[in-house]
Amino acid sequence: MHYFLCLLLLMVGLFGALTQKNLIKIILSVAIIEHAVNTFLIMVGYRHDGTAPIVDRAQVAGSSFASGAVDPLPQAMVLTAIVISLGVLALMVAVAMRLYHTYGTYDITEIRKLRG
Amino acid sequence: MINLLTLVLIFMIIGAIISIWTTDLLSAIIAVGAVGFGSSVVFLLLRAPDVALAPVVVEVLMLVILIRATVGRDVHTIGSAREIFGLSVAAVLVLLLLAFAVHAIGGLPEFGEPVMARVADAPASYYLENGLSQTGSANIVTAVLLDFRGYDTLGEATVLFGAILGAMTLLRRKSRTDKPRQE
Amino acid sequence: MKETSTIVKTISRCVVGFIFLYGLYIVCYGHLTPGGGFTGGVILASAFVLEMLAWGKEEALKSLPFRLAKPFDSAGALAFLVLGLLGLLLGGDFFVNVIQKAYPGKPFSLFNAGIIPLCNIAIAIKVCASLFLVILVLSVLRVAAGGGTEDDLTTQEEE
Amino acid sequence: MRKISMFVVLYVVWCLLVFPYDRTTGQWDTQSLLVGLVAALVVVVLFGNALPDRSCFLLAPRRWFWALVYIPFFAYYCLKANLEVAYLVLHPDMPIRPGIVKVRTSLRTRVAITALANSITLTPGTLTVDADEDGTLYVHWIDVKFAEDDEATREIVSRFEGHLRRIFE
Numbered sequence: 001m002h003y004f005l006c007l008l009l010l011m012v013g014l015f016g017a018l019t020q021k022n023l024i025k026i027i028l029s030v031a032i033i034e035h036a037v038n039t040f041l042i043m044v045g046y047r048h049d050g051t052a053p054i055v056d057r058a059q060v061a062g063s064s065f066a067s068g069a070v071d072p073l074p075q076a077m078v079l080t081a082i083v084i085s086l087g088v089l090a091l092m093v094a095v096a097m098r099l100y101h102t103y104g105t106y107d108i109t110e111i112r113k114l115r116g
Numbered sequence: 117m118i119n120l121l122t123l124v125l126i127f128m129i130i131g132a133i134i135s136i137w138t139t140d141l142l143s144a145i146i147a148v149g150a151v152g153f154g155s156s157v158v159f160l161l162l163r164a165p166d167v168a169l170a171p172v173v174v175e176v177l178m179l180v181i182l183i184r185a186t187v188g189r190d191v192h193t194i195g196s197a198r199e200i201f202g203l204s205v206a207a208v209l210v211l212l213l214l215a216f217a218v219h220a221i222g223g224l225p226e227f228g229e230p231v232m233a234r235v236a237d238a239p240a241s242y243y244l245e246n247g248l249s250q251t252g253s254a255n256i257v258t259a260v261l262l263d264f265r266g267y268d269t270l271g272e273a274t275v276l277f278g279a280i281l282g283a284m285t286l287l288r289r290k291s292r293t294d295k296p297r298q299e
Numbered sequence: 300m301k302e303t304s305t306i307v308k309t310i311s312r313c314v315v316g317f318i319f320l321y322g323l324y325i326v327c328y329g330h331l332t333p334g335g336g337f338t339g340g341v342i343l344a345s346a347f348v349l350e351m352l353a354w355g356k357e358e359a360l361k362s363l364p365f366r367l368a369k370p371f372d373s374a375g376a377l378a379f380l381v382l383g384l385l386g387l388l389l390g391g392d393f394f395v396n397v398i399q400k401a402y403p404g405k406p407f408s409l410f411n412a413g414i415i416p417l418c419n420i421a422i423a424i425k426v427c428a429s430l431f432l433v434i435l436v437l438s439v440l441r442v443a444a445g446g447g448t449e450d451d452l453t454t455q456e457e458e
Numbered sequence: 459m460r461k462i463s464m465f466v467v468l469y470v471v472w473c474l475l476v477f478p479y480d481r482t483t484g485q486w487d488t489q490s491l492l493v494g495l496v497a498a499l500v501v502v503v504l505f506g507n508a509l510p511d512r513s514c515f516l517l518a519p520r521r522w523f524w525a526l527v528y529i530p531f532f533a534y535y536c537l538k539a540n541l542e543v544a545y546l547v548l549h550p551d552m553p554i555r556p557g558i559v560k561v562r563t564s565l566r567t568r569v570a571i572t573a574l575a576n577s578i579t580l581t582p583g584t585l586t587v588d589a590d591e592d593g594t595l596y597v598h599w600i601d602v603k604f605a606e607d608d609e610a611t612r613e614i615v616s617r618f619e620g621h622l623r624r625i626f627e
Contacts, residue, residue: 003221005125009132009151010217011210016136018206024141024186028148031178032132035155035171039125042162045240048228052163053256054333055248069256070163071230072247073240076260080272082170083337083426087279089178090433093185094283097437165333169325173341177430180348184437251396253330253415261335262418266383266394269418273425277376280429287436305589309572316505320468323497324475350505 002043010036023096023106027089034085038078045071121161128154145182149175166257239264311353318346326423327416336419340426347431356438368428368435375425382414382421461506468498524624531621536581543582546601557602559610563593563619570626571595577618584614 013036016029053072096106103111128151135147152175159168225231232238243260253259261269326339386395396413472494476487546554565571571593575586578597587596597614604610 002121002125002227003224004218005122005129007214007217007221009125009129011214012129012132012136014213015206015210016132018209019203020136022141024182025136025144027182028135028144031148032135032151035128035151038167039128039155039158042159042164042167043227044224045230045232046162046228047230050163050230052165052333053244054165055254055256069244071232071240072243072256072260073232075164075167075257076265077268078164078167079170079257079261079335079337080268082167082174083341084272084275084279086174086178086341086430087276090181090283090430090437091279091286093181093437094286094433097185098286166335166338169333169338170341173338173345176345177341177348177434180352180434181437184434251415252413255330255332255335258330258335258415258419262415263394263396266418269422270379270383270394273376273379273422276426276429277372280372280433283433284436305568305591306572306575306586309568310576316464316468316501317471319501319505320471320497321475323500324472327493327497328476346505 003040006036006040006043009039021107021109023099023108026108027092027096030092031085031089034081038081041074041078041081045074047071121158124154124157124161128158141186142183145179145186148182149179152178166255307353311349315346315350318349319343322346322423322427326419329419330415336422337426339419340423341430343423343427344430344434347427348434351434351438356435360435368432371424372428372432375421375423375428378421379418379425382418385414461502464506465498465502468501469494472497521625524621528621528625532577532580532618535617539581539583543600546583554600555602556598556600558587558596558598559602559604559614561595561597561611561615563595563611563615565593565619565622565626567626570622573622573626574615574618577622578614 010033013029013032016032017026020026020029047068047070049068050070051068053069053075099111100106103114105111105114131147131150131154135144135151138144138147152171156168156171156175159165159171225234230240232240243256243264247256247259247264248254251259251263253263322339322342322345324339325334325342326336329335329339383394387393389395396415473491476490476494546552563571563574565574568591571589571591575589575595578584578595579586583600585598587598589595595615597610599610599614602610604613
């Protein structure tokens with residue numbers, strides 16, 4: 001059920017990226033896809049009634065902690081992915097603004113026409 | 117708690133649909149911001165406080181960057197989407213992918229059972245058991261990020277460096293070979 | 300362009316220091332509590348961005364000048380690489396936590412976990428500087444798109 | 459002087475964040491205290507010039523006293539305005555006259571004007587739209603009783619002004 005909702009979010013973003021004509025809207029669709037994938041990865045590592053993968057001062061790390069905590073590996077990867085997505089978003093916006101500077105529009109069909 | 121998670125996910129989907137649907141660019145950006153904050157809440161519900169902190173601040177900067185790109189230009193409203201043919205092709209493609217994906221998640225373990233519980237010597241269980249004693253870091257996510265998998269983080273820093281460098285080069289000003297600026 | 304109102308200016312002045320302090324806390328305690336270099340770096344950058352949005356580019360550049368931000372960006376990435384190479388030189392493998400192996404600290408204390416806090420700080424510097432630079436450059440192009448090529452960044456850089 | 463007071467405030471906030479006292483062992487965490495000094499110093503060096511003007515009021519105990527007095531005073535007016543707005547909402551005719559009035563204040567420093575504007579905003583029914591540095595506030599009022607500037611000033615601003623002057627000026 002939760003996996004399915006996540007996939008639905010991904011598909012909404014994909015549909016937007018395929019059908020939108022405006023560059024900013026396409027960037028936003030890519031951002032939605034990123035959110036969907038991040039959420040999905042965290043979900044895969046979730047454990048029912050698990051604890052956060054941070055050792056508490058009271059409890060000692062050991063098998064009891066290891067069998068009760070959620071998976072830390074996807075979390076670390078997602079943390080990396082989030083920051084990369086911010087950098088990539090900045091790059092995409094930079095390209096879009098440069099295109100606007102040159103062609104005076106964000107519309108990709110117009111840009112294609114103007115290039116000739 | 118599960119119901120709350122479902123609700124937040126549905127909220128995210130609604131936000132995504134609005135941001136695709138609307139013809140106003142600013143509201144589309146704000147809707148995507150809502151999706152990001154929703155994902156932060158989802159991370160918190162899934163016991164990932166480390167990751168939940170990041171989208172909040174990242175989303176704020178994302179909004180600033182995107183609004184910078186739109187405000188002050190005459191592009192507040194945009195035309196309709198593409199013609200019928202492209203729309204239908206995209207819809208068919210997306211539905212096909214959805215079918216494949218639904219088939220694929222049938223092979224995954226049930227929600228709430230991590231993969232590491234099935235595999236005998238999964239790296240994740242090793243990190244959880246020995247993270248504190250080997251690295252001294254109580255936060256296992258940080259231990260994985262910076263000690264067990266330092267390579268990944270180095271690559272991430274490189275990617276970020278390259279992306280920022282590219283953005284700065286693109287936006288610097290007109291290239292130096294252009295016509296000289298007129299005083 | 301219209302100036303931001305007095306309320307926004309005053310409140311941002313009061314708050315910006317606390318945001319920066321919170322970012323430092325997130326960075327320094329990344330190995331004990333949720334947080335870490337990336338998150339903390341973004342919070343640090345958002346402090347500068349808030350100052351820039353409320354008070355204009357010039358004020359923010361007074362706090363972190365452009366020609367200081369660029370070296371910080373490179374220095375953060377380089378420091379992270381050097382910490383990895385340190386493991387290669389002293390421990391035999393890339394990213395070996397040499398300090399933790401030589402001087403294991405007390406668990407749950409701040410000076411602990413060897414190179415992890417240092418890596419956090421390096422990454423935080425890098426992320427903060429680069430995000431601040433991006434938003435600065437974006438805002439500058441916005442001015443330039445309107446009329447003429449106004450580029451006080453390049454002039455400042457060539458000083 | 460300003461920077462020293464800022465340093466002290468930041469250090470106190472840092473100590474509240476990390477809470478460097480271990481209750482089980484009864485020991486103080488000296489490492490955290492040390493790093494806190496460095497962190498507060500970094501913030502003061504970076505943002506020391508970005509302080510609000512005349513923030514040394516933090517050191518005068520008399521101003522702290524008036525600030526404490528201001529809390530119940532403000533709570534009283536807030537409650538009163540809440541009841542008034544609730545009456546307006548529940549009234550079948552909804553007798554509201556929304557509009558924006560221009561009011562003047564004699565407060566001069568930026569901090570005081572900001573505090574006044576935020577007090578007005580927090581009070582239900584009135585909302586500060588914009589504030590100029592010369593003491594002109596534009597207030598959106600859900601039920602404009604007096605369209606004239608002077609009477610609106612007396613109604614909205616005067617009740618807070620005296621207290622805020624004692625606190626901030």
